[in-house]
Amino acid sequence: MANTVEVPELVASMDDVVEMDGILYFVNSADYSNSLWQWDGTTASKVANSNGTQTETIYSSGSSVSTTSYSLLQAYNGKLYFFATIPEINEATGDELYSYDPETDQFSLVYDFTPGVDNSRAYNFIEYDGKLYFTVRDFSGGYSFWRTDGTTTEEVTVVTNSAVEDFDPLAYAVWKGKLYFRGYDPVSNLYTYDSKTNSITQISDNTSSSHDPYHFLTPDDSDDYLYYSGELNSSSYHFLFRTDGTSVEVLDENIVVAQRAIKVGTTLYFEGDDGTAGDEVYKLDLNTLSVSEVQIQGIAPAYPVPATNQITVDPSLVNATYSIFDVTGKVVKNGVLKSRVIDFNLNSGLYILKAQTDSGFYAQKIIVK
DSSP states (O other): OOOOOOOGGGTTOEEEEEEETTEEEEEEOTTSSOEEEEEOSSOEEEOBOTTSOBOOEEOOOSSOBSSSSOOSSEEETTEEEEEEEOHHHHTTSOSEEEEEETTTTEEEEEEOSSOSSOOOEEEEEEEETTEEEEEEEOTTSOEEEEEEOSSOEEEOHHHHSSSOSSOOTTOEEEETTEEEEEEESSSEEEEEEETTTTEEEEOOOOOSSOOOOBOOOOOOTTOSOEEEEEEOTTOSSEEEEEEOSSOEEEEESSOEEEEEEEEETTEEEEEEEOSSSOEEEEEEETTTTEEEEOOOTTOOOOBOSSBSSEEEOOGGGTTOEEEEEOTTSOEEEEEEOSSSEEEOOOOSEEEEEEEEETTEEEEEEEEEO
């Protein structure tokens, strides 16, 4: 039985979760103040500055996990970065970029993007080429692309001012030395930014409707392709795509709403709908590019959804071997099902449960809150 510690007062109020040096940091929205908290596995407490100052209004979308998909609280070089209002430090800044250093218990204003009391917003921090990149939305609604090393903060004007008319903050991935992102000119397409040449390149070529690339599979530079969800030029549905960095390729036009791919060995698991079975988990053999449904008939889905610290599976899975994978494809828990209950202590996010039975494989997405 797993040693799972429940913190009841935090279960329904943890947003933008990130781990740094063994401490779990998160935005606590329980009292509507969106303050910064920390949990060492035993005790949860509000993070305070060395002089007693506390963050009172961290900008938070709610229910976000700090991954390459969409993050608002980011660990970088031993500090936490976030947009917040901290009147005790600078009451005239509004929501701007701050950092928190756990070693000194110091909050610091990193940059004021909109001087005065007007607010700014940052979206999707991601580390690339040794710096922290992110999108800023100013008070007038305009987007711009920025980076910081913690000391110098500067706009990446080649991205802000080039063909990308409305830079989208919700889709980033770093792969083989380049930053992949979704931009608009005038419809959305897949682009790359190369920090070494300070240039951008358009990869997909949708013209009549948006390509809308998102849900990038967390990539590894040893992979030959980067996998993601995207739309065809003639469809508003999302399909499973891949790119080699120069062009894009749709992998199956029969499975729509394809998203949240997880790579395990030479198999890609993803969520999709073939138009008859509803929203299910599918697997793609990367050697043959053949797609098949992984559900075994007659097995009821595990519950609850979302889960907190355990799930209950179908009785037919008892004595089956199982593994739980995170979004990077890493095994975070495995073993043999001795009962219907699987206990775990996992960060908030999306996972895949995979079980081996005498009849074959069973797979199901798990959402942990």
